[in-house]
Each structure stands twice: as C-alpha cells, then as structure tokens.
Amino acid sequence: MPSSTTRGHARRRRGLTLVELLLGMAVTGLIGAALAAMLVSVAYGTSSEAHLRRLAIKAELLSSRIETSIRSSYRLLASSDTAMVIWMFDANEDGEVNVSELRRIVYDADTDTLWSYRAPDDISDGADTGYTLDTDFESVTAALAGGSTFPGERWADGVSAWSHSSNGVAVTDTTLITFRFTVTQEGQAEPGGGSASFRSY
DSSP states (O other), X not given: OOOHHHHHHHHHTOOOOHHHHHHHHHHHHHHHHXXXXXXXXXXXHHHHHHHHHHHHHXXXXXXXXXXXXXXXXXXXXXXXXXXXEEEOOOTTSSSOEEGGGEEEEEEETTTTXXXXXXXXXXXXXXXXXXXXXXXXXXXXXXXXXXXXXXXXXXXXXOEEEEEEEESOSSGGGOOEEEEEEEEEETTEEEEEEEEEEOTTO
C-alpha cells in the first residue's frame, strides 16, 4: 500500500489542468496584443515624423530656389495674384527685354503646382523677340507659357497655398519680393517662404 509520502509526491508531479492552461493562453494573448498595439503606435509615430521632415526639406528647397531666382535677376516686370515675371539679365545691354531674358513664376491653384517658365538656351534669334519696358509682360508671358520657345518646369507639387508681395508702389519701384506658401501631402502641411532682393539693388 503506497505511503502518504508517495501520494504527496504524486500530487506535486501532476500536470496543468485545462482551466490553468486556458488561463495562461489568455494572459499570453493579452500581453501579445498589447505589445503589437505598442509597436504599431511607435511605427506610425516614426513614419509620421519622417514624413514631416521630408515636407520641411521640400519647403526649404523650394524657398531656396525662388530666392536664388530673384537674387540673380535684374528686376520685376509684372506681378499678379498668382504670377510674377522677372527680367533675369540684359544680355545685349540694350535696355530691351528679350524672350531669352525672361522668367515667369506662376502658381496653378487647380493642380497645386508651382511652375517656372523660361526660354531654352538654344532659342533661335528669330524666336528671341525683343520688347520695350512698357510692354504688358503678364499677358506676353502667359501667351508664350508652355510653348517651344517658353517651356515650363514644375518646381513643386502639393503647394496648397501661395502668395507674394513687393515693396514697391509700382512694379518699376520694386526692390524686394516676399513670398509665402504651404506644401501639403497626405494630410500634413508645412509652411514656407522668404524674401529676396534683386541683384541690381
């Protein structure tokens, strides 16, 4: 007949009951779900921060591009709510504005893009029309924009807002351009902007 000591050892060696096993699985599952939720939250936060950094870099690059274009140019020729026309240089030093000396920067609110239009380096003499300073350069460049003699380059997309102003009462008095914009992507937005003076001032 087994002794009480033997029966005690037998009780201590018994396996887990079904209830204990199910309870352990439930606790493990809850811990796993909590860890998964935490990892997803961390991953989303990291992705969101990286996206904001990319937007900030995009805004800085666009600001730098606009400022450089203004600073390297001679003067403002026309301005509207969404566009400005600048005289980059007087290549012939004759006081006449040729197509090859023009740049048109325009914001397209329908497509949320900012464009720059200018003549190609190999524009022919016949296409390089000259204009006097009293010309309506807003109308002239708007008509030329997108053609072979005045193609466009998309500077940025996702531009949800744009504005610019000058310090001159008249276009001919302008020495400084100030601009503001917002770049947007996937529900996140980054403001940008700056100011720049023309190189002749």
